[in-house]
Amino acid sequence: GAVVSQHPSRVICKSGTSVKIECRSLDFQATTMFWYRQFPKQSLMLMATSNEGSKATYEQGVEKDKFLINHASLTLSTLTVTSAHPEDSSFYICSARDSGRTTTYEQYFGPGTRLTVT
Amino acid sequence: AQRVTQPEKLLSVFKGAPVELKCNYSYSGSPELFWYVQYSRQRLQLLLRHISRESIKGFTADLNKGETSFHLKKPFAQEEDSAMYYCALSFPYGNNRLAFGKGNQVVVIP
Numbered sequence: 001g002a003v004v005s006q007h008p009s010r011v012i013c014k015s016g017t018s019v020k021i022e023c024r025s026l027d028f029q030a031t032t033m034f035w036y037r038q039f040p041k042q043s044l045m046l047m048a049t050s051n052e053g054s055k056a057t058y059e060q061g062v063e064k065d066k067f068l069i070n071h072a073s074l075t076l077s078t079l080t081v082t083s084a085h086p087e088d089s090s091f092y093i094c095s096a097r098d099s100g101r102t103t104t105y106e107q108y109f110g111p112g113t114r115l116t117v118t
Numbered sequence: 119a120q121r122v123t124q125p126e127k128l129l130s131v132f133k134g135a136p137v138e139l140k141c142n143y144s145y146s147g148s149p150e151l152f153w154y155v156q157y158s159r160q161r162l163q164l165l166l167r168h169i170s171r172e173s174i175k176g177f178t179a180d181l182n183k184g185e186t187s188f189h190l191k192k193p194f195a196q197e198e199d200s201a202m203y204y205c206a207l208s209f210p211y212g213n214n215r216l217a218f219g220k221g222n223q224v225v226v227i228p
């Protein structure tokens with residue numbers, strides 16, 4: 001149980017284009033999902049908190065117009081990297097909290113999406 | 119601000135030797151603390167959480183509020199323990215976000 005999937009697993013796009021990454025909770029509902037960015041051999045950096053039915057909450061320094069987040073259902077959040085540039089190349093990871101479990105803040109992680117902008 | 123410190127980036131130990139990964143946190147309230155592990159080419163997964171007080175794969179971690187620490191320990195390292203280990207803190211406010219330490223890469227030498 002508690003599986004989170006991401007699609008695509010890797011994507012290559014040209015500079016200036018937009019890329020959408022999906023995060024799905026497969027066997028539980030998630031009113032809250034999180035988007036992270038991970039650079040090689042470094043820790044996870046929280047980018048934003050995705051809230052079902054409302055606006056995402058972005059961390060300081062993360063451009064909300066650059067990284068559009070939509071959480072339209074209890075099992076799906078999307079991250080769209082708009083007008084991508086090579087410096088946006090990174091490993092993007094999502095996680096989700098099980099809405100049915102209120103006694104823990106545990107997050108379940110997706111496998112990540114490798115974005116390469118050429 | 120909430121902060122998690124893992125001082126050692128790389129830890130090499132021989133198989134059968136004890137391993138201890140240090141984690142200190144700064145938070146004035148009552149956090150929930152976790153250890154997450156990331157094996158090679160796999161996703162991040164939960165190893166331990168302090169509220170469970172359990173031993174997973176031989177690992178234990180005790181929350182010491184006085185020292186604000188949550189060190190991870192295993193008495194006898196195995197080769198399959200080679201991985202990245204992240205200490206993480208979640209706090210009740212702010213959407214229950216997780217703050218991660220920088221991680222420890224553990225290499226168990228056969």
